[in-house]
Amino acid sequence: MQQEVLxxxxxxxxxxxxxxxxxxxxxxxxxxxxxxxxxxTPIVLLPNSTQSIAQIxxxxxxxxxxxxxxxxxxxLCGANIPHSTKDRLxxxxxxxxxxxxxxxxxxxxxxxVQSGCILSTIQAIAEDKGLFFPLSMGAEGSCQIGGNISTxxxxxxxxxxxxxxxxxxxxxxxxxxxxxxxxxxxxxKDNTGYDLKQLFIGAEGTLGFITAVxxxxxxxxxxxxxALVAVENPFMALELLKKGKAFFxxxxxxxxxxxxxxxxxxxxxxxxxxxPLSSLYPWHILIxxxxxxxxxxxxxxxxxFLEKALxxxxxxxxxxxxxxxxxxxxxRIRHAIPEAEKYTGPAIYHDISVPxxxxxxxxxxxxxxxxxxxxxxxxxxxxxxxxxxxxxxxxKPASMDKTQxxxxxxxxxxxxxxxxxxxxxSFSAEHGIGTKLKNELEHFxxxxxxxxxxxxxxxxxxxxxxxxxxxxx
Ligand SMILES: Cc1cc2nc3c(=O)[nH]c(=O)nc-3n(C[C@H](O)[C@H](O)[C@H](O)COP(=O)(O)OP(=O)(O)OC[C@H]3O[C@@H](n4cnc5c(N)ncnc54)[C@H](O)[C@@H]3O)c2cc1C
Numbered sequence: 001m002q003q004e005v006l007x008x009x010x011x012x013x014x015x016x017x018x019x020x021x022x023x024x025x026x027x028x029x030x031x032x033x034x035x036x037x038x039x040x041t042p043i044v045l046l047p048n049s050t051q052s053i054a055q056i057x058x059x060x061x062x063x064x065x066x067x068x069x070x071x072x073x074x075x076l077c078g079a080n081i082p083h084s085t086k087d088r089l090x091x092x093x094x095x096x097x098x099x100x101x102x103x104x105x106x107x108x109x110x111x112x113v114q115s116g117c118i119l120s121t122i123q124a125i126a127e128d129k130g131l132f133f134p135l136s137m138g139a140e141g142s143c144q145i146g147g148n149i150s151t152x153x154x155x156x157x158x159x160x161x162x163x164x165x166x167x168x169x170x171x172x173x174x175x176x177x178x179x180x181x182x183x184x185x186x187x188x189k190d191n192t193g194y195d196l197k198q199l200f201i202g203a204e205g206t207l208g209f210i211t212a213v214x215x216x217x218x219x220x221x222x223x224x225x226x227a228l229v230a231v232e233n234p235f236m237a238l239e240l241l242k243k244g245k246a247f248f249x250x251x252x253x254x255x256x257x258x259x260x261x262x263x264x265x266x267x268x269x270x271x272x273x274x275x276p277l278s279s280l281y282p283w284h285i286l287i288x289x290x291x292x293x294x295x296x297x298x299x300x301x302x303x304x305f306l307e308k309a310l311x312x313x314x315x316x317x318x319x320x321x322x323x324x325x326x327x328x329x330x331x332r333i334r335h336a337i338p339e340a341e342k343y344t345g346p347a348i349y350h351d352i353s354v355p356x357x358x359x360x361x362x363x364x365x366x367x368x369x370x371x372x373x374x375x376x377x378x379x380x381x382x383x384x385x386x387x388x389x390x391x392x393x394x395x396k397p398a399s400m401d402k403t404q405x406x407x408x409x410x411x412x413x414x415x416x417x418x419x420x421x422x423x424x425x426s427f428s429a430e431h432g433i434g435t436k437l438k439n440e441l442e443h444f445x446x447x448x449x450x451x452x453x454x455x456x457x458x459x460x461x462x463x464x465x466x467x468x469x470x471x472x473x
Contacts, residue, residue: 037078058178071147077434115146152202221290
């Protein structure tokens with residue numbers, strides 16, 4: 001089908017204004033968040049209903065047109081980028097207009113929404129009813145729940161609530177041929193064969209287009225006790241984490257480690273974030289406890305915990321948030337790190353995980369091996385250490401020029417990923433594979449796993465319509 005004819009067909013489904021073909025406007029749909037992965041498409045569609053997406057998918061299936069599902073475009077691995085070529089047209093279906101709240105059941109503690117709802121909107125809707133949706137991350141003001149589910153996002157509350165996979169009760173998905181798989185039940189128990197929704201969670205849009213979701217909500221913590229502390233090294237951080245788990249039990253919800261390089265980058269490039277402890281301390285940790293009471297004693301318990309840690313020389317300094325605003329200011333520092341990193345110049349990024357006990361070795365070995373391979377430079381290490389997940393970024397050595405350094409990206413990745421895997425970890429903790437880590441998936445995966453991934457992809461999407469070139473496609 002010719003492109004003009006195709007556009008007429010698409011316009012009849014989504015309306016002229018929601019079928020974008022202007023190259024200037026389309027530019028904003030062609031990059032991932034860091035602008036490292038850039039692609040091309042001549043058509044971006046903005047449908048607002050499941051039926052519209054089903055009709056679009058049917059046309060694409062019949063005409064062998066690739067489809068890249070898109071949410072808020074905050075991917076950090078190029079998973080959201082179309083790669084249309086003269087040999088095969090690939091269009092974008094962006095879910096920004098799929099933003100309706102469909103059903104809130106406070107007894108069942110469940111919320112059904114369309115997949116284009118922004119994460120922070122979902123959090124606010126739950127909070128308004130005294131409930132809690134725990135997924136939280138720096139991108140929450142722009143990422144969408146469909147994107148979160150498709151990347152099986154983690155974020156800052158995994159310690160207590162798990163990855164997004166554990167917060168999904170039901171999904172509605174349009175399959176590559178346009179049929180609709182509807183499993184939008186709000187059930188905590190449903191043993192009726194394979195749990196098919198799990199296939200689409202973390203699939204990076206390679207199996208179908210998620211159109212709606214039933215989310216599991218939780219009771220809202222009554223208050224928070226948050227602290228920013230300084231530690232000498234990651235070993236101390238692990239000890240503190242162990243003691244924190246013993247002291248606060250299940251209520252410990254966040255434990256985020258940040259190297260001084262991260263804190264100093266935030267201080268320098270985003271000065272509206274005030275850093276309450278000296279940025280010269282080698283490591284900062286943001287600790288958070290979600291309390292089940294509003295009792296004054298909660299903060300006192302945090303103080304008791306920190307005083308003991310200070311006496312045991314586990315921490316060198318610390319400050320407890322005195323108000324909700326101070327708590328938010330602490331989190332602003334943590335969430336500002338990815339943006340601050342962007343301003344520090346060329347860098348090579350990793351999102352790796354290991355068993356929690358191996359975090360110090362992961363950091364030490366990766367730094368040492370990279371220094372040997374490519375030279376000394378600033379390393380930014382931060383992340384959800386309570387989950388064994390580290391974001392590890394190697395800056396450009398002063399002696400190298402930018403192109404020379406970036407040409408080493410694949411080799412630098414391999415060195416860091418080998419360290420993680422040898423320590424029993426993963427080369428992709430929470431950001432996914434996209435195009436960035438396809439080679440690594442091939443390299444590190446058990447052949448049986450690769451075969452199973454391909455079998456699943458081929459049986460659901462035999463024409464490789466859905467997000468081709470990503471993950472296993
Ligand atoms: C500042 C910052 C902080 C971040 N922090 C975290 C963090 O703490 N934890 C974490 O896990 N991630 C984090 N991320 C990355 C994370 O992957 C995304 O923020 C988010 O989950 C992606 O949502 P999105 O709507 O932007 O999806 P997009 O970037 O648009 O797409 C991501 C993937 O999902 C697919 N997709 C999108 N919508 C659909 C749909 N409706 N149906 C099927 N497939 C779809 C796309 O094809 C693509 O493969 C961060 C990103 C940034 C920029």
